[in-house]
Amino acid sequence: MSHALGHMCRDCLAAPAEMPEERCPECGSPRVLSHPELHRLAIAHIDCDAFYAAIEKRDCPDLVDRPVIIGGGRRGVVAAACYVARVYGIRSAMPMFKALEVCPDAVVIRPDMAKYAAVGSQVRALMRAATPLVEPLSIDEAFLDLGGTELLHRRSPAGTLARLALDIERTIGIGVSIGLSYNKFLAKTASDLDKPRGFAVIGCAEARQFLAPRPIGTIYGVGRALEARLRRDGISTIGDLQTIDEATLIRRYGAVGHQLHRFARGRDDRKVSPVQRAKSVSSETTLVADSADSAVLSRAMWPLCEDVARRLKARDVLGQRVTLKLKTADFRLMTRSRTLARPTNLAEELFQAVQPLLAREAGGEAFRLVGVGAEELCAAERAPQPDLLAPEDRPDARLERAIDRVRRKAGKTAIMKGRSL
Ligand SMILES: [Mg+2]
Structure with a gap:
């Protein structure tokens, strides 16, 4: 397995030392990749192409065009x-x-979130067959670290990724785009370059030059407020940042300056860290008196949602699925779950999500215990895409974070949102 020159066919996976033509000499496919670092890079970001829509088209071929x-x-x-x-x-x-x-x-x-969640877990299962180091970012995207998998798969990480993309297409029936690089920031940047059915590579040698013309807002963690501030200071591209030394950036922007300096040079030390699948965060309480009253039950849910939200935030994770737990007066346990359109760690959104579940069960028999849980946890990565509003940009999230900070200092009951009182 010598991959000195870095060529590969994405369809037959042939990786000849030389690939002089536009098409694969083995199978004739035009989908050939050539990059000097192709077989040396191991950090990938995989993003399903138009995920929800692709699933619907798969299930209704009339819609394809x-x-x-x-x-x-x-x-x-x-x-x-x-x-x-x-x-x-x-x-x-x-x-x-x-x-x-x-x-x-x-x-x-x-x-149909339940259907999308099921397909999402199928995709994740195939990813985990490629490497145990899968860090889901949302229902349809994840980071993968394929370092050290060469012996297992008898292919370079690039080869394993191309194989995985084909497997997802053949067995699940949807397309993915792959970004391959040497860290998470650049892998995520790359997966967006060649959509759909893409495979883009950013190597060490070209990273700095590649980043230079890109807008400042595409740096990981640069939200709208920081972007506006940098622009006011005359920094609009990553190249502008590259011309400023680290000490100056730290003096101007504090600890963020250090990060900006590193990201602008294509450096990112964050590890691909798998969040355990089975883990969930939940909270429950026994009512003072058994109740069938939806208003009483709903009121009891709020502090539980706050508790779950606080613990999700502390772990920097989001829950994609919310579960309502009810125990009847005669100790029968009932659980009702739903998958959210967008994962959350906000008490308000958890609370809103359990309301319809609760409404369906309340009004009949009396319950002695209520609980709420968040499941299918994923990392609370601040995705830079405009359609994924960073949680800290939303006013309700800002408020919740401010409350959380005061509480950490002053104790749990220092501030309560109106609903707790
Ligand atoms: Mg996607």
């Missing part, structure tokens, strides 16, 4: 758009009425 939007419902925004719909300018988080204005023929499908 049509513009498909997943959305509707209470929020009235686009949850996902297929690549045909994107040609019309439709993007995630766009109000539905606006999307239908630019593309009246779009097929609108209500999201």
Whole structure:
């Protein structure tokens, strides 16, 4: 297995020392990759292409060439758009009425989160067969560290990734895009470069030059507030940052300055850390008196949601699934779960999510205990894509974080949101 020159066919996985043609000499596929560092890089970011829409198209082949939007419902925004719909300018988080204005023929499908979650776990299972070091970021994307897997798979990490993409296409029926590099920041940046069915590589040698023209907001962790501040200071591209020495950046921006200096040079020490699958965070309480009253039960849920949210935040994770737990007066245990459109660690969102579950069960028999749990945890990565609003940009999240900080200093009962009182 000598991979000195770094070529590979993404379809037959041939990795000849030389690949002079546009097409694979073995199978004729045009999907050939050539990069000097191709077989030496091991950190990947895999992102499913238009995940929700791809699943719906898979399940309804008539839709394959049509513009498909997943959305509707209470929020009235686009949850996902297929690549045909994107040609019309439709993007995630766009109000539905606006999307239908630019593309009246779009097929609108209500999201089926349970189905998407099931497909997401199938994708994750295939990832974990490639390496145990899988760090999910959301239902449809994850970091993978394939370092040390060469002997197991008898392929370079790049080869294993190409194989994995083919397996996901063949057995699950959806496409993925792969970013391959030497750290998480650049792997995530790369996976976005060549969508859909992409495979983009960013090597050590080119990282700095590659980053230079990119806007400052594409740096990991640079949210809107910091971006605005950097722009006011005349820094609009990563290249602008590269010209400033570390001491100056630290003097101006504090500890963030150190990070900015590193990321601008393509350096990122964060490890790919798998969050254990089975783990969940939950909280429960026994009621003072058994109750069938939905208002009483709902009130009891709020401090539990706060407790779960605080512990999720402390671990820097989000829950994709919320579970309501009820114990009847005669000690029968009932649990009801739902998958969220977007993972959360906010008490408010957990609370809103359990309300419909609770409404369905309340009013009949009396309960003695209520509980709430968050499951399918994933890392609370601050994704830089505009459609993934960073949690700290939302006012309710800011408020919750401020409350959490005061509590840590002053004790648990220092501040309570109105609902607790
Ligand atoms: Mg995706």
